[in-house]
Amino acid sequence: MKVILLILISLYSQSNQEDVKVIFDSSYTLEKLLELKKDCEQQGFDLSYENLLFSESGQLRYISFKVDFNDCFSGSTSGYSYNSEGPGFIKRYGKDVESKVHFFPSSKLLKN
Numbered sequence: 001m002k003v004i005l006l007i008l009i010s011l012y013s014q015s016n017q018e019d020v021k022v023i024f025d026s027s028y029t030l031e032k033l034l035e036l037k038k039d040c041e042q043q044g045f046d047l048s049y050e051n052l053l054f055s056e057s058g059q060l061r062y063i064s065f066k067v068d069f070n071d072c073f074s075g076s077t078s079g080y081s082y083n084s085e086g087p088g089f090i091k092r093y094g095k096d097v098e099s100k101v102h103f104f105p106s107s108k109l110l111k112n
Contacts, residue, residue, distance in 0.1 A: 023088035
């Protein structure tokens with residue numbers, strides 16, 4: 001009985017999680033990237049940066065990164081960051097969601 005209750009609680013909490021959307025635009029600095037990495041760890045997934053390029057003023061210009069959601073989904077992508085656009089990812093929760101993870105612009109999604 002306890003096992004069934006724990007499974008139901010786990011499924012309920014997963015379905016009520018808010019979606020996560022990250023777009024790496026030119027407003028990101030190294031400090032903001034490190035803060036985001038900590039936030040991701042607190043939400044239960046791992047974000048790692050492979051290649052970063054910044055402008056002289058410290059704004060992000062290029063990024064290559066990997067995300068492991070620790071739930072059978074992981075992936076990576078890279079690209080140049082612009083004013084309001086850049087590479088990123090969306091992690092969606094809920095049983096009725098068609099695509100749980102999306103990376104952009106180019107997607108390298110791995111299903112474990």
